[in-house]
Amino acid sequence: MKSYSIGVIPGDGIGPEVAREGLRVLEAVAELEGFQYQLVEYPYSGEYYLKTKELVPDSVIDEWRTLDAVLLGAIGHPDVEPGLVERSVILGLRFGLDLYINLRPIKLYAEHLCPLKGKGPADIEFVVVRENTEGLYSQIGGHLKKGTPDEVAILNGVYTWKGCERATRYAFELARKRAAERANGRRPCVTLVDKANAMRPHDIWTRAHAAVARDFPDVTTDHAYVDACCMWMIKNPEWFDVIVTTNMFGDIITDLGAMLQGGMGIAASGNIHPGQTSMFEPIHGSAPKHAGKNVACPLGAIGAVSMMLDFLGESAAATRIEEAVAELLRSGAIPSADARSGIGTSQMGDMVLRRVREGC
Numbered sequence: 001m002k003s004y005s006i007g008v009i010p011g012d013g014i015g016p017e018v019a020r021e022g023l024r025v026l027e028a029v030a031e032l033e034g035f036q037y038q039l040v041e042y043p044y045s046g047e048y049y050l051k052t053k054e055l056v057p058d059s060v061i062d063e064w065r066t067l068d069a070v071l072l073g074a075i076g077h078p079d080v081e082p083g084l085v086e087r088s089v090i091l092g093l094r095f096g097l098d099l100y101i102n103l104r105p106i107k108l109y110a111e112h113l114c115p116l117k118g119k120g121p122a123d124i125e126f127v128v129v130r131e132n133t134e135g136l137y138s139q140i141g142g143h144l145k146k147g148t149p150d151e152v153a154i155l156n157g158v159y160t161w162k163g164c165e166r167a168t169r170y171a172f173e174l175a176r177k178r179a180a181e182r183a184n185g186r187r188p189c190v191t192l193v194d195k196a197n198a199m200r201p202h203d204i205w206t207r208a209h210a211a212v213a214r215d216f217p218d219v220t221t222d223h224a225y226v227d228a229c230c231m232w233m234i235k236n237p238e239w240f241d242v243i244v245t246t247n248m249f250g251d252i253i254t255d256l257g258a259m260l261q262g263g264m265g266i267a268a269s270g271n272i273h274p275g276q277t278s279m280f281e282p283i284h285g286s287a288p289k290h291a292g293k294n295v296a297c298p299l300g301a302i303g304a305v306s307m308m309l310d311f312l313g314e315s316a317a318a319t320r321i322e323e324a325v326a327e328l329l330r331s332g333a334i335p336s337a338d339a340r341s342g343i344g345t346s347q348m349g350d351m352v353l354r355r356v357r358e359g360c
């Protein structure tokens with residue numbers, strides 16, 4: 001029987017509550033689909049930092065490399081300097097483990113969850129491939145004369161050929177795979193989203209796109225500047241198949257994408273280095289105001305477990321979870337995928353679990 005070692009970082013705010021539901025679903029599918037796993041829990045969070053002043057040490061990053069995958073709840077505490085723990089844990093994982101792909105599916109399961117008029121599940125079914133280790137997240141920069149009227153703040157956007165090429169190649173391969181799996185014969189398409197008109201160095205992405213496209217004659221290529229992309233995502237979301245984009249733009253457009261699929265509570269993501277330890281998380285934050293009230297939507301965390309299992313090669317288990325969530329949403333039993341749904345975190349977990357066991 002296959003066995004996996006999985007790190008768990010429940011984190012802050014609603015993180016532990018949603019991660020708990022994800023782990024209950026993991027336990028159920030492991031039994032149903034016949035695989036084993038060991039969990040290794042890590043305390044890193046804003047709360048832990050306030051108690052111990054400890055961030056993630058390098059030795060723990062090395063330990064993470066020996067796991068099969070890591071599941072993260074959410075990080076962020078209102079009493080800690082903004083971004084300090086997020087940079088240590090989330091970016092520590094992304095940069096430390098070279099998780100160069102941030103895979104963010106945008107898929108609407110039930111029309112009533114979509115805020116767009118006249119759009120349904122057939123219209124909202126695309127994937128964002130966000131470059132995850134460079135761009136404006138490079139951490140290269142700083143301040144000069146801080147706190148004075150002459151202050152200068154500099155932040156460098158870093159785009160390497162290797163970084164652009166490997167993210168682009170992943171996107172093209174994914175587009176080909178998605179087209180092979182869908183029944184409707186639609187041609188695969190990869191849309192590059194950048195801002196190469198105002199930010200000329202972004203043309204490295206344009207050239208990487210053209211270079212990779214030569215190896216994929218079956219895949220259509222497209223392009224949108226990021227501002228226009230936001231407009232098209234609302235006006236004609238059905239045009240998108242696979243989007244590949246920079247770290248910063250991917251961050252921004254996937255919050256918009258989350259709303260198209262039903263809300264921040266439902267969107268899941270994978271931080272991936274193919275063939276190596278990768279990390280899976282809901283895309284939402286720690287939402288401190290909802291913490292401990294059993295109101296947070298756990299579907300993003302449950303979706304992250306499904307993505308993790310797909311990555312580990314447990315595709316039957318991954319599909320079982322995805323179908324259970326899809327059936328639950330289509331049933332209309334969940335009015336909204338957010339803290340105002342009126343359904344408790346653990347109740348929603350129960351609803352998914354029932355469907356996972358029934359094999360919907």
Ligand code: IPM
Nearest residue numbers: 075086087090091251283285
């Ligand atoms: C995300 C988050 C993170 C990001 C934050 C918490 C650093 O917004 O995963 O989308 O900016 O990437």
Ligand code: MG
Nearest residue numbers: 251252255283
């Ligand atoms: Mg974000």
